[in-house]
Amino acid sequence: MPNTKTPPSTAPVIVLKDLRKRFGIGESEHYAIDGIDLTIQKGEFIAIMGPSGCGKTTLLNILGLLDSKIEGEYELEERSVASLSSRRQANIRSQQIGFIFQSFNLITRLSVIENVALPLIYKGVSQTTRLKQASAILHTFHLGEREYYMPYQLSGGQTQRVAIARALVNDPSIILADEPTGNLDSHASHIIMEELSDLHKRGNTIIMVTHNPRLTTYASRVITMLDGKIDTDTGAPKKAEDPNKKKPLNKTSKKRKNRKKKATKA
């Protein structure tokens, strides 16, 4: 799935300036996101780590324009999100953003191929074209034979591959994954991560929330969050420049883990 969109390489895809998200009012008021400054370049594979309740998912929802009640600045491809109407935001979700959920979130009433074709509906693609595109992408995920299965007839790994296929079917430039391997065993996880890293190599921007430190080896940049703030960020722009050199081998992974452990201890 080659990415045809080529925005100027200098312009960041996502810019966050002092982003805050408040929940509750009065005494129970607290900030789930408490002042985040973040710049994400095109083609980065970012893993966001952190303990439960540190605001990872909230951040992801904000990035995916599902949550627009925010304070601070969020610029998506140099447009301030606050200025966009809800219809325009839906349009951006439809054209530019692909969501992958931990719990897959396939619509159980619909068959695999219909689920995958779902985002194309809101793009205004005709039914025949929709099914063709969905079928094509399912084949690239080796799910061609499962097209007319219902979601409950698939294994967890297959389901998540369907969900990824759905997230990619309208060729989004940004992929947001919320613990994509959270419900999978290690073998299935590995397959899913290989798929994601493949996408990354093709030039997609991927932002992934995860609990599993091993998965950060696939990422080009690791951000850890704590209490709504960014704790550590390996975000040296260098790493983003040559994503093709990444090799998710165990050796590298251990090394990097050690390095990261040191970093967090220090």
Add this chain to the structure above:
Amino acid sequence: MRFLTINHIQNAQQSLRSNRMRSTLTMLGITIGVASITTILALSGGAGKIVGDQVDALGGNIAVVRPGTQSETNLQDITQFPSAQHFAASTLTENDLRAIQNVPHVKALTPLMILSGAVKASSNAPVNTAIVAASPDLATISGLEVQDGTFLDPELSPYTAIIGPQLSIDIFGTEQSIGKTVTVRGQAFTVIGILKRQNNPINYNGVDFDNSVVISREAGRALNDGASQIQQINIQSDSISNLNNVIVDVNKVLLKNHLGEGDFVVLSGEQIAQPTNRLFMAIAGTTTAIAAISLLVGGIGIMNIMLVSVAERTREIGVRKALGASNYDIVSQFLIESLSLSIGGGVSGYIIGYLLAFGVSTFLPFNPIFTWEIAAVAVGLSIIIGTLFGLYPAIRAAQKDPIDALRQYD
């Protein structure tokens, strides 16, 4: 946009099919409502048509003068049975009759004086037997024929009567009753003629001639304390082209006679048919009220089911929004679903309504009619109800916060 609508329709089909039982029960309310409305409209249309056809069959040159104002077919009229007040309140007089007689191009005319009272011979006649006092012209204007004997004849004694064939059987036990004596309100009449069977209880005279006694005006007046109570004046013009002139002239002379009060109506053609059968109107009114309630309840049922459906599919709404559905998309998805429920109910109601109408019409002297208006009313009503009661659930669905929606059942 077009693809989206088609997709919503497919989607609605699928979701309704997956809850077949629930969808069918929800549709039932609308089905009953639309079915009863269709039945009423088809039958009352048929009743109206039969009278119109009679007028046409009689040459189409007939006008009718009735007491009261034009607004007779209002709600009050529907809810009230034709009461004594209706018969007593005639504003037409013998004077009017004489005035109309002098209008040019009037070929024939007859007043209709419809009395009620006991009709007896060897056995009692049914209570609702009509006693009609009229002129001999009634035979030509209303196309009455005698199968036996003769019609009213001014040369004969006023105490002679022509009776309907069914009445003859009811009170004499035979259709051969010429020369026998029938007692009307205690007054003895000699039967001089038996009408030909018409099988036509609904006509513009409002009288079932198969089942009535026709007597002369003089006798009618005598039975009624010497006063005339003219419920209707039937006028026949000498040709169809002159009918309009006659109507205008009759209106003029009557208005003059009534000192400028428009307490009468001159009707022709289809207008005659309208208030013909007041009892039928009363039944239709009641059924319409029931149908309206059924439609209301059906609408509430749709709203209820749609709210349940929205609640069940909260997560789906969240997913769809995350995948790029706008609020408008969600609203149309659920609105189309409620519309398919109501239109499905409406269409099956229309079909059941006609089945019912044909079933009922085997007991009635007329057939239901098919017009595009009835279909339009059935579909129109369903669309209105589907939109009205589907809008709120659809808007609620669209307003769901995608994050909360996705979090449900986690």
